Each structure stands twice: as C-alpha cells, then as structure tokens.
Amino acid sequence: MPRRSRRGSGFGSVGQIGAAISEHPREFVAIVMATVAIFAIIVNALFLQKGPHPAPIFAAKPLLQQREAVVPSRLPAQAGADAAQPRIQLIAGIQRELTRKGFYDGPADGIWGAKTDVAVRDFAQAANVKINPEASDGLLRTITTSSVKATPPAPATDAIGKLMAPSTRVTAVQRALSDFGYGQIKPTGVFDPETRAALEKFERDRRLPPTGQMSDRVVRELAAMTGRPLE
Numbered sequence: 001m002p003r004r005s006r007r008g009s010g011f012g013s014v015g016q017i018g019a020a021i022s023e024h025p026r027e028f029v030a031i032v033m034a035t036v037a038i039f040a041i042i043v044n045a046l047f048l049q050k051g052p053h054p055a056p057i058f059a060a061k062p063l064l065q066q067r068e069a070v071v072p073s074r075l076p077a078q079a080g081a082d083a084a085q086p087r088i089q090l091i092a093g094i095q096r097e098l099t100r101k102g103f104y105d106g107p108a109d110g111i112w113g114a115k116t117d118v119a120v121r122d123f124a125q126a127a128n129v130k131i132n133p134e135a136s137d138g139l140l141r142t143i144t145t146s147s148v149k150a151t152p153p154a155p156a157t158d159a160i161g162k163l164m165a166p167s168t169r170v171t172a173v174q175r176a177l178s179d180f181g182y183g184q185i186k187p188t189g190v191f192d193p194e195t196r197a198a199l200e201k202f203e204r205d206r207r208l209p210p211t212g213q214m215s216d217r218v219v220r221e222l223a224a225m226t227g228r229p230l231e
Contacts, residue, residue, distance in 0.1 A: 001146050001168070091135045092118065097143040098123060102150035114229040118168050121175060126150060133228075169196070173214055173231040176201060 088110030095116055098104035103117035103126075114134055120133045127148040131139055171189040180183045182198040196212040203210045206221050224231045 087135060090137070090140065094120070094135060094140050094143060097140065101143065101146070101148065113171055114231075115168060117228055118172050118175075121187070122150065122171075123148065167191070169219070169230065170214065171218060173199075173222060176226045176228075176230060180225065 045070070090110075091112050092110040093109045095104055095106065095108040095110075096118045098116070099108065101123065103123045104115065106113075106115040117133060120131075122135070123143060123146075124131050127142075127146050129142065129146075131142060133139075159208060167189050170191050171187045172193055174185045174187045174189070177183060177195070177198040178187070182201050183194055183196055185194050191214065195214075199218060200210040200212040201213075202222065203218065207223075208218065208221070219230050
C-alpha cells in the first residue's frame, strides 16, 4: 500500500506539471530556451572561447595580458629618440665651433634654426668657400679646420647707430631674395633701398600689397618659398 501511494503521488505531480505546461505553453518554451541559452554562455565562456571575453568571469588573466602589451608600445618612441641623438650632437658641435670663431651667439642646443643657418652662411662668405648649408660631418670639419674668424661689429654709440646695426633677420631675408633672383643684394643686415625694392617685387609676384616692408607675413611667405628658416 505505501508503494502504490508513492507512485500515485508521483503520477499526480507529473500530471500537474503536464497540466501546467498545457495551460501555459509559451511560458514553458521561454523558460526552456532561457535555460539552454544560459548553459551555452557558461560553457562558451569557460571552455570554448580562446580570446578574452568582453566581460570575463575571471579577470586576472586578461589584465596580465593587457599589462604585458603596454610595455612594448613604448619602444618605438624611444627608438626614434635614440635615432635623432646623432644629428642633435652634430648640430650642437657645429654651433660650438661657430661660436668659437665668432659667427654664432646662440645656445648649442642642437636645433638648426635661423641663427645657425645665418651663422653658417656668414662663415662660408668670410672663408670664401662653397658649402652646402646643411648639418653634416663635412661642414663640421670645414669649420673646425678653418682659421677664419668673424670680424666683430663696431659698437653703436647712439640710438641711430643701434637702429642701423646689422640684423640677423634682415641678413637672412636679403640672402633669400638674392638667391631667388630678386636683385643683386649684399647680405649686410642693414635694411637699405635695394632690399626694399626687392621686397616690393617679391610681394607683387606673390600677389601681396607692395609695401616694401619686412612684415611677418612677407617673412613667412619667403621662408616657405626658400624652404629654410629666416628667423
């Protein structure tokens, strides 16, 4: 008798479940599908997926991978800085030699700016040599072995003398105008009528108002045309 009662109760429970399923078939299907989906996600995350999951259950492993990937990313920037060091040292050496001979009065910072460019051209003119005004070992040797030294300018004793003193910027502009056929201008560093006329011609060619003045815009246009710094 006890066994039959247990079987009866078991069949009764199955019957009740079957009745519930028949009354709510959609809910039953949704529960089954949700259970299968959850099981598939867990199996995929733990056993099937090779790479890191976007929201991993165990985050320690992806963090280690990310930390390892950060270190190599810094290597190219360091390699680029190391590659630039020889050129910086070369330019600094040229600047020091030009300073020793009186052609350069700026810092030996290894940056090829307008002052360095003008100093190299002044040296070439004073030494009467034809050199390529670019940083190179040959240029450094030429400056080092030359006995030419710059002639110091006469001190200006009044305000007018200071205004008429040679200017590095004017010298660079005069050389650029002369190199590109805007007149036979001597790079004296003094803004004279020949320089003014050459600037007016340059401004007309560039469709600028012909003022003949060495404005910032004119200097930028001239530097862009020559491809070298002028200030």
